[in-house]
Amino acid sequence: MNEISDEELYNRYCRGDVQAFEQVYERYRQSLYLFLLRSCNTRADAEELYQEVWSRIIATGKPFRHGSFKAYIFQIARNLKIDRFRREHLRIVADEVDMTIVQDPGKTPDGLLHDINCSEMLKRHLVSLPHEQSEVFLLKEEAGLTLEQIATMINVGRETVKSRLRYALRQLRKLMEECL
Numbered sequence: 001m002n003e004i005s006d007e008e009l010y011n012r013y014c015r016g017d018v019q020a021f022e023q024v025y026e027r028y029r030q031s032l033y034l035f036l037l038r039s040c041n042t043r044a045d046a047e048e049l050y051q052e053v054w055s056r057i058i059a060t061g062k063p064f065r066h067g068s069f070k071a072y073i074f075q076i077a078r079n080l081k082i083d084r085f086r087r088e089h090l091r092i093v094a095d096e097v098d099m100t101i102v103q104d105p106g107k108t109p110d111g112l113l114h115d116i117n118c119s120e121m122l123k124r125h126l127v128s129l130p131h132e133q134s135e136v137f138l139l140k141e142e143a144g145l146t147l148e149q150i151a152t153m154i155n156v157g158r159e160t161v162k163s164r165l166r167y168a169l170r171q172l173r174k175l176m177e178e179c180l
Helices: 006-014 016-041 045-062 069-088 109-128 130-142 147-154 157-174
Strands: none
Touching: 006 016, 006 069, 016 045, 016 069, 016 130, 045 069, 069 130, 069 147, 109 130, 109 157, 130 147, 130 157, 147 157
């Protein structure tokens, strides 16, 4: 059976189908929250921006006509994050970010501890990357956007995105060797 596209679900919502909104919300609930959580100063900032993204999507209420809904929703998140940064004149860091780990019920306590330690290590190392690299990494890995979508979103060429991602991955592999 073919799954209904995000764009069609959103358009159904715009025509009054609340269940369609619930479906699209469920599809992006975790990835959007994790993207914001890993790229904001605090959990409270991430939660506030998360609510603001969904509020904006609800308030728009216009049918989606072109592009990817996924790229659209993460563009809103990114823009809100940038606006907050500019407004508060803060350096975007992840000092208090809690990296969420999806727990495998079959994992041993030692395995879970290893995952938590690796998650904390990733958090520290993401902050150490240049902002351009960590942003591309998060948009690709957390948001699941394509290189083309990221390039359009941050207004650079696809090859620039590819290079930034390659440098980020290379650096993270070196720094995270014990977790791989």
